[in-house]
Amino acid sequence: MLTDNIQLLPVDILVNIFKRLNIKDLHNVMLSCKIFYDLIKNDNTIWRPLARNRLMIDLSDSSKSNELWFYRCRTSHNWCKGYYQSKVVINHYTNYMPWLTFHKSEILLVSVGSELHCYPTNRKGFPNCREALWKVDVPKIQRQDVRTHDISRFVIKNNYIISGNRDGCLAVYIANNPRKRPWLQYHIQDCHGNGQKEVTAVEVLDSRNQIMVVTGSYVSNDLRFCSFSKEDNSNTTYILRGDEPNIKSISFYENAGTKCLALSESSDKLAIGLNGNSKPLVLDVYTPQFLMTADATKNPKQQIRDIRWHDENTILYVTHSGVLEMIDVRAREVVYNSKDPFQSSFYCVKSDGQWGIVAGSAEYSRCVLFDTRNQMNHVQMYFTQKKTSPVYSLDFDPYRLITAVDRGVAVLNFNITAASEQQKDYSHIFY
Structure with missing residues (x-):
């Protein structure tokens, strides 16, 4: 028919x-x-x-x-086109340099001064920051200088939360269930320079019987490796000092410091972002030997502010001069290079492991989206809050971008119908 x-x-x-x-x-x-x-x-x-x-x-x-x-x-x-809804979910009245992670897109961890806050997500996967699941205040040591006790950086990995603090100490928490308040297992005091140097970078290597925490300081030319047993279930908090026998160190050249660290997915290579160099180092954590050095690019006016692994063989990092680069550690060659459209510094970066890269800028609470398939231009820019602050930290999943600035945290939601929101397109600025 x-x-x-x-x-x-x-x-x-x-x-x-x-x-x-x-x-x-x-x-x-x-x-x-x-x-x-x-x-x-x-x-x-x-x-x-x-x-x-x-x-x-x-x-x-x-x-x-x-x-x-x-x-x-x-x-x-x-x-790509700039359709999103923006909402400030955390707002306070003190200037901080917060660090955050959106752990498995299920909980949001944010440092607020010397406190670490954990917030849940709702049924739509949006962070609900009205009431924290838990808050912990890291232990402190009073110093006779102008340093704060704030958390500089933390990582959450394999049921551990490792917090590096500006008072020169390290806190190791066990978090078998990240939605419940963790308990402090180790407090390592005076990690670098007898406590005179703050801890600005942390990573953790988790093996079968022990964990190894790696710490660095941007004013110290050594890495510290602290080994701990995983078999202790006594809920006891141990207080240690940086000169314990189980703490080893590896030194760099003079006037170099560690700004950031990143462990590869297979946990065999450690990428090191330096203060005083425009290129990273790569350390084989089992040998330990340097797989990649950067002696030819020493520069006291340069620093790598954040570093990540894009994939198992490629390092992604951003510098104080606003450069975004990717290096293939096998060939030791730059495979992607771009710059901030405003020629401003970058503070943080993350990639999706495929083509998308988001970098946080030093001005106007601005983030920049890059595509590794496009060497010429950025894809889009996002002014995440109405503040002139740098973006100190960011995280994202396919549906939302979360950024931390000096007085708050904002969430950009891209899972919307484009017709329902005014377009904010900055893709052609400063081409």
């Missing part, structure tokens, strides 16, 4: 037709009726071929297996 109603065609034939359309035509078909809208939206076979090599932010390890590709394509489009 002849019919001119396309809706009466079998579903598999309709899907085959829709697979042959481009994204713009698909959008127009979805607007034609609810039946087509639901069919196109819920069929991943339509969107997957279109988006496989186009997604901007793709953290597949944090994505749900039943996630619709329609939402992934929509949020990727919003990241």
Whole structure:
């Protein structure tokens, strides 16, 4: 029987037709009726071929297996075109330099001065910062100088929270359930220079029977390796000093310091961002021998402010001069290079392990989105808050970007319908 109603065609034939359309035509078909809208939206076979090599932010390890590709394509489009909703979720009246991590997109950990706060997420995955799950105040030592007791950096990994503090100490917490208040297992006092130098970088290596905490200071030319047993279940807090026999050190050249550390996914290589150099070092943690050095780029006016592993063989880092670079540690060559559009310093960086990179700038609470497939220009800029502060720390997943500035934390939500929000497009500024 002849019919001119396309809706009466079998579903598999309709899907085959829709697979042959481009994204713009698909959008127009979805607007034609609810039946087509639901069919196109819920069929991943339509969107997957279109988006496989186009997604901007793709953290597949944090994505749900039943996630619709329609939402992934929509949020990727919003990241690139500047469609998002911004909300300040934490606001205070004291200037801090906070550090944060959005752990597994389930809880938000934020340092507020010398306190570490943990906030849950709601059913939509949005951080709920009205009431903290828990707060801990790291132990302090009073120093006879102008230093604060604030947390400089912390990491959460394999049921441990490691906090490096500006009073020169280190706190090791056990957090078997990150949603519950952790308990302090070790407080290591005077980590560098008999306590005269603050701890500005931390990492943790977790083996079968012990953990090893690595600490560095931007005013000290050595790394400290502290080994602890994992078998103690006595809920006892141990107070140690930086000269304990189980604490070893590795030294760099003079006038170098450690600004940041990052351990590879396989836990065999440690990337070291230096104060006094524009290139990182790479250490084999088992030997220990340096796999990559940077003697030719020593410069007291340079520093690497943040460093991450983009993948198992590539290091991503940002510098005080506003440079974003990726180095392949096998060939020891720069494979990606870009700069801040405003030629400002970068303070922090993170990648999705594929093509998307977000860097936090030193001015106007601004973040910049880069695409490793595009060596020429940035993709987009986001002014996350109405403040002139640097972005001290950031984290993101495919749907939201979280940034910490001197007086608050903001969340940018990209999982929205573009028509419902005014576009904030800064992709063509300073090309």
